[in-house]
Amino acid sequence: MVFNVDGLTGTECEYKGEKCKPGMRPGVIETIHRRLDGLEKSIEELKSSEPSNALKPQEPHDIVRLARELHRLNESAHFVTGSPHKRRRIDDDASTLVPQYPGKPSLPPEPILQAIIEAYFSHLHPWIPMLQQARFDRRLADPATRPKLLVILHAMVVAATRYVDPTCIPGPLPTPAEREQTRSWVMSTAMSALVIESLQALTIIAFNDIGNGEAMRAWAIIGSLTRTAEYLQLTVEQDGQDEQGTPDRASLSRPFVSLPPLPGEAWIEREEQRRVFWNIFSLDRFCSITTGWNTSLTSDDVCRRLPCDIGLWWQDEPVVTPYFNIWDKSAGRIGNPIAFLPSQYTSNDNNHHINKGTSPAESSHSPNQPSPTINMTTVGAFAYCMEATESLSQVTTYFLQQRVDMRDQHELGSWLTRFKELDLRLIHWKMLLPQKWKADMARQDSRMDPNLTLAHVSHNTSIILLHQPIAFPAPSWAFAARLPSTCSAHTCSAAAVEVAAIARNYLKTLPASLPVANLLAFCLFIAARALLIHWQYYPPAALAPEFPSLVESLDKMSRLWRGYDEGHLPSDLAGRYAQKLRDLQSRCVKEELYCIDPSGYTAEVSDLEQPPVQNAVPDILQSMHSVPNGPILGHDSTYEAGTGDLNMISQMILDPKFMDMDRIISFHDGMFNADDYAV
Incomplete structure (x- = not known):
């Protein structure tokens, strides 16, 4: 059989049984390339012709010849590549294929699309609440506004299809391969337009990538989201109290405004834009907390009110919420007292520009407590979740990631002071939770609110990460015997036990197939890991029974995340965490000298293959022995710097009033039901 390429001499492709290999004869590709070059040259000559000639109509036969030539070359290129989306170019490397972006994917038929939209709002919206469903439905039904939602609809197809039974x-759902192609289209489309819908679509994609266990795909998206949020000025309020300030603090150069200002009556849309920012903020913090990288959204950029209670937003009841202050990185360095940093909330709009380094006397209220005039009744679960996420970020950014010379008495004293300051901040946050969020134990079997559950688990995880360096100090710290390690170790263990209880009860009351947030999976991993470390440092006590409970919860979260796609995902985030914990436990049992590094969690949760953690001191476990009020590790008794400020700080930390403070949120005193949460 002989296939001829029309119009080309000597370009027969022969298939004669097994006598020769199928394919184009030599010279065909070069001929096509030469014809393309000739055609491009002819077009350029037409463009460069005199204006008078350009106005003359082309001869009919010239036009026909040009159209025919384009058709032949297109067919030839298609024949060579075997794909309508690829064309072989002959440059330095004749084997290089230049992929073409696929065309816009088709949406599923309307009944299936509606099922996917419903699955998005019931399954994913609680964790990324940034679309007001009634407004979304109105825009979707309006032919004038529906095209603007196209990129969001395709993002929903990517993330929510697996939750549709x-x-x-009435028909087949998009396959995983088709959804991957749709993801590529969403990425290319959303990256090319500075509109709110692009940010919403990319937020859905990033959240989905992380949960799928493909966080490395999400980091670049999150980086783009944080910068684009600044470009669109979503980091500041539009009520005249933005970072340009009041008239007496206005800058001479005004930033370019990408989004038109919203009218005063567009409160639902204004709150939607605010929530878009807070979801991006949450992704930025998750990236920093899990990887140890710097945060992208800082106090220099952000001046935002907290999101309101979702029930008020759903019912279109306009309210005003407090501003939420985040800390300046330079002012937050160890050695600068936290008391000089702005408090969490600001009620007076004229005071939200608290300068970095403002003293408590200059502030409108105490640095550790909100002002009595602040109305916290307008905020809901999502706002408290953002607060707890920022607390977790503060522990990692302003304590764990700070560079400290532990041999320097002054720096060591500043480090211990920071530990106490952050500990008190977390205690105050727990104490100041509104009474209405306390649990009704007579209804404890009803469904628990997802965002408050995440907020409380995040708080306990902050306690664990803050106390771990004190509870399990490095063997090289000669002063470790002076630390309240036993007390901090008990605090870590108790917090991990409560995380296990909260997660177990939340999953028990959760409707089937509802997924769980990525940050919640991370918190369970940290809690279970802390129990393993406690087991290693304090033998011969048995491993806490909450460890297998946490692993089991992660396994269940993995199944919930997969939905009806069971078997398609190689390893989702919760599943990876569960397997890593099993591997760590197995290694602790099999390798006598293996010791988990308390600060090594960032390497363990990375998508990249990491080399095994090597012990800095190979005989670390062999040298373990009891020391007063500390872990059973050996220390250098010749350390002489434990005088002066260090002695005073150690005494403050060891003070019974400080050690006995209630730091941990338990299931019995810190949860509330989901009846107040309107989805």
Whole structure:
């Protein structure tokens, strides 16, 4: 059989049984390339012709010849590559294929699309609440505004299809391969337009990538989201109290405004934009907390009110919420007292520009407590979740990631002071939770609110990460025997036990197939890991029974995340965490000298393959022995710097009033039901 490429001499492709290999004869590709070059040259000559000639109509036969030539070359290129989306170019490397972006994917039929939209709002919206469903439905039904939602609809197809029961819809669902192609289209489309819908679509994609265990794909998206949020000025309020300030603090150069200002009556849309920012903020913090990288959204950029209670937003009841202050990185360095940093909340709009380094006397209220005039009744679960996420970020950024010379008495004293300051901040946050969020134990079997559950688990995880360096100090710290390690170790263990209880009860009351937030999976991993470390440092006590409970919860979260796609995902985030914990436990049992590094969690949760953590001191476990009020590790008794400020700080930390403070949120005193949460 002989296939001829029309119009080309000597370009027969022969298939004669097994006598020769199929394919184009030599010279065909070069001929096509020469014809393309000739055609491009002819077009350029037409463009460069005199204006008078350009106005003359082309001869009919010239036009026909040009169209025919384009058709032949297109067919030839298609024949060579075997794909309508690729064309072989002959440059230095004749084997290089230049991929073409696929065309816009088709949306599923309307009944299936509606099922996917419903699955998005019921399954994913609680964790990324940035679309007001009634407004979304109105825009979707309006032919004038529906095209603007196209990129969001395709993002929903990517992330929510797996939560649609395939037996309850009139047709096939998009396959995983088709959803991957749709993801590529969403990425290319959303990156090319500075609009709110692009940010919403990319937020859905990033959240989905992380949960799929593909966080490395999400980091670049998150970086783009944080910068684009600044470009669109979503980091500041539009009520005249933005970072340009009041009239007496206005800058001479005004930033370019990408989004038109919203009218005063567009409160639902204004709150939607605010929530878009806070979801991006949450992704930025998650990236920093899990990787140890710097945060992208800083106090220099952000001046935002907290999101309101979602029930008020759903019912279109306009309210005003407090501003939420985040810390300046330079002012937050160890050695600068936290008391000089702005408090969490600001009620007076004229005071939210608290300068870095403002003293408590200059502030409108105490640095550790909100002002009595602040109205916290307008905020809900999502706002408290953002607060707890920022607390977790403060522990990692302003304590764990700070560079400290532990041999320098002054720096060591500043480090211990920071530990106490952050500990008190976390205690105050727990104490100041509104009474209405306390649990009704008579209804403890009802469904628990997802965002408050995450907020409380995040708080306990902050306690664990803050106390771990004190509870399990490095063997090289000669002063470690002076630390309240036993007390901090008990605090870590108790917090991990409560995380296990909260997670177990939340999953027990959770409807089938509802996924769980990525940050919650991380918190469970940290809690279970802390129990393993406690088991290693304090033998011969048995491993806490909450460890297998946490692993089991992660396994269940993995199944919930997969939905009806069971078997398609190689390893989602919760599943990876569960397997890593099993590997760590197995290694602790099999390798006598293996010791988990308390600060090594960032390497363990990375997508990249990491080399095994090597012990800095190979005989670390062999040298373990009891020391007063500390872990059973050996220390250098010749350390002479434990005088003066260090002695005073150690005494403050060891003070019974400080050690006995209630730091941990338990399931019995810190949860509330989801009845107040309107999805």
